[in-house]
Amino acid sequence: MASSVNFAQNTYSGEVLNDLLTYTAQGNDTYKEGLIHIKSGIQFKYTIPTIQLGKVIQDNVPTPNSTHGAGAGTTGGLNQYTFTERYLEPQEFMVYLEFNPRDYEKYYKFAQPEGNLVFRDLDPKVQAKMLRLLMDRKNEYIGESIWCSAKGGSAAAKITAPEGCTTIGGENAGGPMKYFDGAIKRILANTATNATEVEKAGGQVIIAGTTELSTGASVEAALNAMWKKCPKQIRKKAGLVFVCGWDIWDLYDQYLSDKTVKYSDNTKVNEYRFKGKRIVPIVGIPEHTIVLGEFTTGMESNLWMGVDYANDAEVVKVERLQANSELYFFQMRMKMDVNIVRPAEIVAWTAYKNAE
Template identity: 35%
Template sequence: MKATKTILSVLIVLLVGATFGSDIASAAGINPVAFVGGTGVLGLLIGGSLNGALPMAINITSVYAGEVLDTLLVRATTANELVDGGHIHMEPNIQKKFTIPRLKVGKMLQKRKEQPTEEDSKGDFNVTEKYLEPQDVMAFTTFNPRSFEKFWRPFQPTGNLVFRELPPEAQNKMLAEMAKVVNFELGNEFINGVKGDAEGEYFDGILTRISADGDVLTVDTAAAITEVNIITALKAVVAKIPKALKKANVKPKVKLFMSVTNAEMYDYVLTEKPYKGMDYTGMNPERFKGYKIVPLADWPDDVIVAAYANTEMDSNFWAGVDYVDDAEVIQIDKLTNAGEKYFFKMLLKADTNIVFGEDIVLWDGRAV
């Protein structure tokens, strides 16, 4: 008897949903077919869905079945790891060009002379320059606030039709996500960027500068890195580090940069050494002979760089920007006065460079 009553109850609910669903949906501004098939009780039972692929910058895919969590969940990404990790000096307020002066002093000691003359002068001061020339970069995308009006209630636009706009919560979430994605892209450009005329070629990244500098100390035996040779590769890189950078007061700021994949290889090698490393439940310290290993998500495989890198003026890695927070300043406004679309726009300038190539060691096994 109870089973019969349950079945009758379900049938009545389905009938009511089919009869009144269209009217309810129309009043709410939702496609009646989508309401009955995708969001009513019948839609829930048959697994209906509502997919919106919009002809603009916003693409929405939704299985709307009533109220949703009142926060947009966004996918986590890596950020600008060189900056966030404190591995590069940032020089702000560069609108056009910034000069990095480099001073090198020659040997000066000599035998004592009672009356030294001009000809006895030994040693010299060599001043050379490197430059930061921040290049213009833009992020720009458009959207229509009304694209949200048939989806989630917390993000439906408000106000009269002609002035309709997204709630502040939705705008803030989209702005924050845009800033995060731009920061992520800049992180890759700070490492691998190449200056050029084509789209996607903005400025030279740190690794591009290192590869092009003839003074950089390269390891001639470099090859693709595997678990078999990664210890050998690290030994070869450390062996080439200048003695001045091996002093106790300097060594903590000399870092070994490598890809996440190669850093994991090193960790597994240590783990598999009996009585030496951690077991498989833990991570080994990211260090090699006292030098800190820095795994970077955007760093290419088979490349190891040893460099004196920090946020101070004596860092060997430099970046120049117009303003440090340009990547977080976003303009939002109507695309045209008479139109319904809005735009997000961000302008920034950036460039990178290295200071002393002779103080950098490079293992590059990509071309081998």
């Protein structure tokens, strides 16, 4: 991985570069709410192993032998040790923007840089601040792509969306969501009838319902159905949360406020909880969709993101657009991928469906 970056002939250590990469991945609701684990430095492929054990408790005998167990990976149950793998394979894309440095003069004026205007002798931390302002415009793309991206675009995704709703693998304000598979594509691919062995690794996602959620009562019914289907062994996990969009939460919040007997009056927002578990409304998850699972920033999270620089020689570039221009361009090449880890421990309600 690159240890330095060149901003218009100003080379400095990778501290700010790493800060920028982290900010690029973390500047969205999914990370800010603590719902995803980020694995950086994946140049090509990262394996996420999943292990399933069979019946490991047996009769006590002086010398165990093969007659006391069915063997690893077999269907007998005893001594079963099944090792499956899911992968993060970050795909390349680029952030590109042209801008006039004078628009940000108040952020560097105090540093009194010498030489050509902004980037030649300017303190690296000030440069990072300026670039963060630019990166703010791309956070919406990353946040939505975590959930709604599909490798190859909407045609390759083959997912039917409810009328008027976000297209999986379509475009958002930042650009096309076509470079890697997001969480919804991973969930639906896992439950498809023609799912591959890699897509089925780690068990099958539990689909609690597929109807559209257009009223607060239907949201409450969906939350109840999801909780009842939630595997018992994960119900007490601290990181177990319901994730939905703001459209879903607004329906449910209004529904609770309209009740005659309630815990909050209409001047307050109702508690973001159901059955003691957090409800986390975020920007990015598609409409008519709720996902229940263990989502944290730690390695135990059921949702991972892999990120890396696209290459070592040309990670981030900020240079003058051309010799006679005052404009500069900002270019950042990076890689990203998203995957679920233990599908059997995820419960989903979504009106999005596989087309085939």
